[in-house]
Amino acid sequence: MSENKTSIRKKHMEFTPMVPETTFQYADLSIKHIDAENTLAMVRRAIRMGYDAVAINIDLGDISDYYTELDMLWTPGSQNNVDGEPPKKKKKKQQRKDELADGIAGILKKKLIPPPHYVDVSQLNTSELEKRGKVFRQFSRITFTANEQVVINKVFIHPTILSYDIVAVRPGEPSVLDTLSRKTELFDIITIDHLEEERRKWLSVSKVMDRIRNDGVFYEIAYAESLMPATRKNTLFNGRVLIRSLKSKNIIFSSGAETMLDLRSPVDVMNMSLLWGVANNEARKMISGFPKNLLLQAECRGTGNGDVCSMKLSDAEKLAGNGEEEEQDGASEEKVVVGKEEEAEKVKAPPIEVRMNHSQYQALLQATKNANDMMKKIKASKAASSS
Structure with a gap:
C-alpha cells in the first residue's frame, strides 16, 4: 500500500530552466481536458501557434462533490442497546445512526478525483519548435472551486491532488480566500474563470491578495470566456478589478480553451490584453515570464525546505x-x-x-x-x- 502511495505522489514535472536550451518562449497553462482526441487536437494547434509549454487542465468544479477523505468516516462508538438506558441516551444513539446513514448516502453519491492526463508526444509534430531551438513541454493541472473552508484542509493532502504538477483554486467567498492565504505552499494558481457575479466579493480584498501574491502564488485570467457574448462583460470586469488590485504583478493569461476555436496565438493574446488595460510591455510577461516563474515555483512545491547556515x-x-x-x-x-x-x-x-x-x-x-x-x-x- 505504501509503495502505491509513493508512486502516486511522484510528480511528473522536471523543469529547471537555467540555460537557454531548457527555457521556453510562450506558455498556455490551461487547455481543458474533455476527451483524449479533443485534447490532442488542441495541443497540436497550440504548437502550430507557437506555444512550447502547455498545461492540460482537468476542471472538477465544486470539490465538495468528490471524495476528499476515504478513511476518516465517523462511526458511533457502540450500536448495542443496553437495558435500562435513559430515554435521552437512546435518542442520541438514534440520532447518531441517522447521521451515519445520511453520511454514507452522501459519500456514495460522490465521485473519484481523476488522475492527470498527458498526450502522447510521439503523435505531435515538434519540428518547428526544434528549428527555433525549443523543446516541447506538457504539464498536468487540476482546478476546483472551493466554497467551504473545511473541505480545503482535506483536499490538498489527497494523494491524487499531490500527483498533479499545477494546482489551481477558484475561491467562492472572501472567507475561503483568507484560509488559502495560510496554505500558499500547497497550491500555485488562483483563477477567476467561471467566477459568478455574486461571488466576486473577494476581488476587492487587496490586502489578503497581496499577501498571497507575495508568497509566490499567481492569479489567472482565462481569455476564452471573453470570446463568448454571454460571459464577456463579466470576464472583462473581473479581470480589470484583479489587475488594478495587483498592479499587473503575478498575473498570467491562459486560454481556458475547451475547443480549438478558443485558442489564440501569443501575439493575439498580447493584443487582447489591452481590453483589460494591460500595457504592451507587461503583456509579454503574462504569457512568458510569469508562467516560467510559476512552473519553477510549482516544481519546488512539496520538496523539503532549504537550509541556511550563518557563520562569522x-x-x-x-x-x-x-x-x-x-x-x-x-x-x-x-x-x-x-x-x-x-x-x-x-x-x-x-x-x-x-x-x-x-x-x-x-x-x-x-x-x-x-x-x-x-x-x-x-x-x-x-x-x-x-x-
Whole structure:
C-alpha cells in the first residue's frame, strides 16, 4: 500500500530552466481536458501557434462533490442497546445512526478525483519548435472551486491532488480566500474563470491578495470566456478589478480553451490584453515570464525546505583562504578548474552544516574575497583621507 502511495505522489514535472536550451518562449497553462482526441487536437494547434509549454487542465468544479477523505468516516462508538438506558441516551444513539446513514448516502453519491492526463508526444509534430531551438513541454493541472473552508484542509493532502504538477483554486467567498492565504505552499494558481457575479466579493480584498501574491502564488485570467457574448462583460470586469488590485504583478493569461476555436496565438493574446488595460510591455510577461516563474515555483512545491547556515566573517575568511593561518587537517580536498590557462587549485570542501553544492560553495568563496577586498580599499581610502 505504501509503495502505491509513493508512486502516486511522484510528480511528473522536471523543469529547471537555467540555460537557454531548457527555457521556453510562450506558455498556455490551461487547455481543458474533455476527451483524449479533443485534447490532442488542441495541443497540436497550440504548437502550430507557437506555444512550447502547455498545461492540460482537468476542471472538477465544486470539490465538495468528490471524495476528499476515504478513511476518516465517523462511526458511533457502540450500536448495542443496553437495558435500562435513559430515554435521552437512546435518542442520541438514534440520532447518531441517522447521521451515519445520511453520511454514507452522501459519500456514495460522490465521485473519484481523476488522475492527470498527458498526450502522447510521439503523435505531435515538434519540428518547428526544434528549428527555433525549443523543446516541447506538457504539464498536468487540476482546478476546483472551493466554497467551504473545511473541505480545503482535506483536499490538498489527497494523494491524487499531490500527483498533479499545477494546482489551481477558484475561491467562492472572501472567507475561503483568507484560509488559502495560510496554505500558499500547497497550491500555485488562483483563477477567476467561471467566477459568478455574486461571488466576486473577494476581488476587492487587496490586502489578503497581496499577501498571497507575495508568497509566490499567481492569479489567472482565462481569455476564452471573453470570446463568448454571454460571459464577456463579466470576464472583462473581473479581470480589470484583479489587475488594478495587483498592479499587473503575478498575473498570467491562459486560454481556458475547451475547443480549438478558443485558442489564440501569443501575439493575439498580447493584443487582447489591452481590453483589460494591460500595457504592451507587461503583456509579454503574462504569457512568458510569469508562467516560467510559476512552473519553477510549482516544481519546488512539496520538496523539503532549504537550509541556511550563518557563520562569522573570520570563519568565512578562513574558508576563503584569506587568513594568515591556513589549517590543513587532511580533510577531503577537491580540484577546481578556474580557467584553461590557470592551474587547478585545491580548496577545502564545505563543512556539513553548509547545505550547498560545490559550485554554490565556490561562488560563496568568491563573494567573500570580493567583500574583503572592498573593505581593504575602504580602510585604505579612509586612512589616506585622514592623513
